[in-house]
Amino acid sequence: MTLHTFFTRSPIVPPPFEAVSKEIGADVEFYGLVRELEHGHPLAGLHYEAYEPMALKQITRIFTLLAEAHPVAGVTWIHRLGWVPVGEASLFLRVQSAHRAEALNFCALAIDAMKRDVPIWKTAQTA
Amino acid sequence: MTLHTFFTRSPIVPPPFEAVSKEIGADVEFYGLVRELEHGHPLAGLHYEAYEPMALKQITRIFTLLAEAHPVAGVTWIHRLGWVPVGEASLFLRVQSAHRAEALNFCALAIDAMKRDVPIWKTAQTA
Numbered sequence: 456m457t458l459h460t461f462f463t464r465s466p467i468v469p470p471p472f473e474a475v476s477k478e479i480g481a482d483v484e485f486y487g488l489v490r491e492l493e494h495g496h497p498l499a500g501l502h503y504e505a506y507e508p509m510a511l512k513q514i515t516r517i518f519t520l521l522a523e524a525h526p527v528a529g530v531t532w533i534h535r536l537g538w539v540p541v542g543e544a545s546l547f548l549r550v551q552s553a554h555r556a557e558a559l560n561f562c563a564l565a566i567d568a569m570k571r572d573v574p575i576w577k578t579a580q581t582a
Numbered sequence: 583m584t585l586h587t588f589f590t591r592s593p594i595v596p597p598p599f600e601a602v603s604k605e606i607g608a609d610v611e612f613y614g615l616v617r618e619l620e621h622g623h624p625l626a627g628l629h630y631e632a633y634e635p636m637a638l639k640q641i642t643r644i645f646t647l648l649a650e651a652h653p654v655a656g657v658t659w660i661h662r663l664g665w666v667p668v669g670e671a672s673l674f675l676r677v678q679s680a681h682r683a684e685a686l687n688f689c690a691l692a693i694d695a696m697k698r699d700v701p702i703w704k705t706a707q708t709a
Contacts, residue, residue: 474669477618482671483689484611490680491604542601544609553617559690562610566682 456522457529460514462507464537467544474551475529481555483562487546489539491582499582500540506574510534517568525561527552532565534575545577583649584656587641589634591664594671601678602656608682610689614673616666618709626709627667633701637661644695652688654679659692661702672704 457475469484489501518530529551539545548565552558569575584602596611616628645657656678666672675692679685696702 472613474615477668479615479669480617482613482615484613485682485686486599486609486611487682488601488606488609490607541604542606555612555614555690555693559612559686563682563686 456519456527458515458518458532459530460511460518460532462505462510462534462536464535467533467535467547469533469547469549470531478553479528479551480553481551481558483550483555483558485546485548485562485566486544487566488544489541491541493579496579497582498541499580500538500543501545502538502578502580503534503536503545504576504578505534505536510573510575513573514569517572518565521561521564521568525552525557525564527557527561530561530565538580583646583654585642585645585659586657587638587645587659589632589637589661589663591662594660594662594674596660596674596676597658605680606655606678607680608678608685610677610682610685612673612675612689612693613671614693615671616668618668620706623706624709625668626707627665627670628672629665629705629707630661630663630672631703631705632661632663637700637702640700641696644699645692648688648691648695652679652684652691654684654688657688657692665707
């Protein structure tokens with residue numbers, strides 16, 4: 456599995472699309488966007504912080520384990536830090552695999568595990 | 583639900599990213615790519631044909647039904663027809679929803695239903 460993981464403090468720009476091999480049949484791209492309403496309160500945006508070295512280590516560990524059950528060929532994970540206004544992406548995840556089930560399952564499980572186990576915090580800022 | 587569906591005979595270019603509302607928290611984008619090997623035989627590509635009016639009617643019917651169980655806010659579906667070389671996309675599906683589970687589930691089920699029930703055919707062309 457080819458794995459690229461990084462943080463950015465600028466708006467997320469996904470790397471140009473390129474299949475990691477001629478055996479890729481499915482490419483799933485997930486954007487997590489900041490919504491205006493959280494628990495009923497209007498937000499201007501969210502502020503994200505991370506313990507970066509630990510977070511990247513955890514992400515690698517989680518994705519490597521997940522790939523044993525859901526074999527995928529390529530994963531790109533980008534998380535934005537700092538201030539992210541409503542409507543912009545805080546998370547980008549690209550998963551490529553031969554068949555769609557693996558990529559879709561990996562994507563869903565990877566985000567669940569990330570939210571649960573990776574030291575990234577958000578602080579709401581009201582509008 | 584905002585629904586855009588169309589066929590193209592050119593390489594798929596996804597419409598510019600735009601959230602259909604400020605309540606979109608998840609945007610899932612799926613690319614179905616032509617793989618080099620199908621049943622062990624190397625391909626140069628696939629040739630796609632559709633009974634277009636029926637296919638678009640079926641897609642609308644399937645997506646509308648699916649959205650009752652998996653509420654999503656916006657769906658864009660693009661299928662390429664004619665010759666599609668290995669490594670290029672024959673299918674693009676963008677699904678936007680407030681939370682990620684709906685968009686991911688909708689995406690998986692929509693492709694399953696499309697492959698089963700929509701009159702689109704492919705013919706393999708060997709390398």
